[in-house]
Amino acid sequence: MLEFEIKDAIGGFIKSDLKEVEIPFDEIESIAYKKGIWGGTVKIEGNSMRTFEEIPESEQGRCELKIKRKDRNEAETSISSARVALSEYKLDKLDE
Numbered sequence: 001m002l003e004f005e006i007k008d009a010i011g012g013f014i015k016s017d018l019k020e021v022e023i024p025f026d027e028i029e030s031i032a033y034k035k036g037i038w039g040g041t042v043k044i045e046g047n048s049m050r051t052f053e054e055i056p057e058s059e060q061g062r063c064e065l066k067i068k069r070k071d072r073n074e075a076e077t078s079i080s081s082a083r084v085a086l087s088e089y090k091l092d093k094l095d096e
Helices: 069-095
Strands: 002-004 019-021 028-035 039-046 062-068
Touching: 002 062, 028 069, 039 069, 062 069
Parallel strands: none
Antiparallel strands: 002 019, 028 039, 039 062
16 A cells, blocks of 8 residues: 655645555565665556556656655665565465
8 A cells, every 4th residue: 555645846735635545466566665865765666557557757667756864764664564575475476
């Protein structure tokens, strides 16, 4: 489940209510986290160009989420857990 708000690019003011989009593991190819100086970035790659069609600014089956500096540690932990869960899901699918 991804939760997000849309913010104004210039002022950073919130322009939307909190939105939730559920992306099934079947549609996720990979998840990566990159720590940066000012925050971090989560990159999720889907199996199809339609995987992230409900998420603004996603392109060609890829979604990039910016993480604020104060939320980096929590994001890193969450992404690590999500990667383990995705790996386990893919292994289970191979066993079937």
